[in-house]
Amino acid sequence: MTKVLALMAVVAASLSVNVQAFEVEGKYKQACAACHAMGVAGAPKAFDAAAWKPRLDKGMDTLVASVTNGLGAMPPRGLCMDCTADQYKALINHMSAAK
Numbered sequence: 001m002t003k004v005l006a007l008m009a010v011v012a013a014s015l016s017v018n019v020q021a022f023e024v025e026g027k028y029k030q031a032c033a034a035c036h037a038m039g040v041a042g043a044p045k046a047f048d049a050a051a052w053k054p055r056l057d058k059g060m061d062t063l064v065a066s067v068t069n070g071l072g073a074m075p076p077r078g079l080c081m082d083c084t085a086d087q088y089k090a091l092i093n094h095m096s097a098a099k
């Protein structure tokens with residue numbers, strides 16, 4: 001019984017680590033920065049609020065759909081194969097805010 005409880009604690013601990021593993025700055029650098037850091041191929045430049053304004057005006061749901069399906073030179077999923085819609089939202093909020 002103690003062993004089972006200990007095992008469950010280990011499983012629970014590793015699950016919570018997985019949930020916290022999404023870190024917006026790290027994911028931005030890993031996936032989106034390849035194009036958005038420099039504004040490659042017409043990508044709205046990260047942390048340039050003016051570049052993002054017309055994009056944000058489309059509404060967050062539209063933007064999440066654009067990343068998920070791809071848009072113009074942006075490939076589907078924006079190189080983040082395991083991102084959820086909420087994580088895309090966090091990434092978009094991150095990139096569209098002035099730094």
Ligand code: HEC
Binds near residue numbers: 035077080088
């Ligand atoms: C291979 C290059 C590339 C990568 C990687 C990339 N993007 Fe993009 N992104 C673009 C380009 C180019 C556009 C402009 C598309 C257009 O308007 O034709 C764009 C546009 C966008 C838009 C605006 C969509 C709209 O409807 O106006 C959002 C939001 C976005 N990217 C989010 C992301 C996120 C989040 C990531 C990382 C998970 C990401 N992108 C990764 C190239 C990229």
